[in-house]
Amino acid sequence: MAEQRKAPSRDEIIITRMSEHDLLEIVEIEEQSGLSKWGWAAYYAELQSGNRDLMLIARVARSSIIESPIAGYIVARETAGELHINNVAVRSEYRRRGIGAALLDRVIAEARRRKVNAAFLEVRSANQPAQALYEKSGFKAIARRANYYSEPQEDAVVMSLVLG
Ligand SMILES: CC(C)(COP(=O)(O)OP(=O)(O)OC[C@H]1O[C@@H](n2cnc3c(N)ncnc32)[C@H](O)[C@@H]1OP(=O)(O)O)[C@@H](O)C(=O)NCCC(=O)NCCS
Structure with a gap:
């Protein structure tokens, strides 16, 4: 009898809070991701601001x-009852395995726990993978900011998700 093939199991994704020890790797991922x-200094300052969750x-x-x-990693911030997603990036060799979505889901869950009303982010208008990721999590494009980004100059698409 032919051996039964098992379906490949999905990777187990372990999500934890970032610490100062992680920053060299974070900066390496940031550099390869074109963000x-x-x-290092900005991530360090954000960690010191008490934003670790x-x-x-x-x-x-x-x-x-x-x-x-x-x-991969994600950095978001709660300001005035809103969640702002600042950075999300996944190492190129780990992409399309659900890691970006898992990170996004986790910060959204934390925002809901805090009774935050809505989440916002800006994304480069040509960044289709990131827009697809956000749309899959329920974000909708609500505005466009002309020439928001430099090097290269590009519009930003503003996306939001109502949480309340
Ligand atoms: C955007 C990014 C974080 C996505 O991370 P990821 O771990 O590969 O994403 P996931 O595997 O969780 O994908 C979730 C969904 O997003 C969409 N998606 C992700 N990458 C995509 C791609 N290259 N093309 C089309 N859709 C894509 C798909 O709908 C996907 O679901 P599916 O795989 O079931 O089809 C990653 O591509 C990245 O690090 N890019 C460089 C940094 C960046 O642009 N960050 C965003 C700045 S605003």
Whole structure:
């Protein structure tokens, strides 16, 4: 009898809060992701601002005892009853495995727990993968800001999600 093939199981994505020890890897992912540059000092300052529940990293579980690298991260902030998603990036070799969506879901869950009314973000108008990710989580484009980004100059699409 032919051996039955098991369907490949999805990676186990482990999400934890970011710490100062993670920042070299975070900056490396930021640099390979083409995001507007924050750099080590800005992430460090954000950690010191007491925003740690909205600064998360994801790793993919491995059976080995060696800790797997940080696969992706998200940085959001609650301001005046709104959630602002500032940065989300996944290492290129870990993309399309549900890590970006898992990180986004986690900050949205934290925002709902805090009874935040709505979430907002800006995304480069040509960044289709990111817009597809946000749309899948329920975000809708609500506005466009002309020439919002530089290097290269590009419009921003403003997206929002009602949480209340
Ligand atoms: C955008 C980004 C964070 C997505 O991370 P990811 O872990 O690959 O995303 P996921 O695997 O969770 O994808 C979730 C959904 O988003 C959409 N999506 C993600 N990448 C996509 C792509 N390249 N093309 C089309 N849709 C895409 C799909 O709907 C996908 O669901 P599916 O795989 O079931 O079809 C990642 O591409 C990235 O780091 N890009 C560079 C940094 C960046 O642009 N950040 C956003 C700044 S605003």
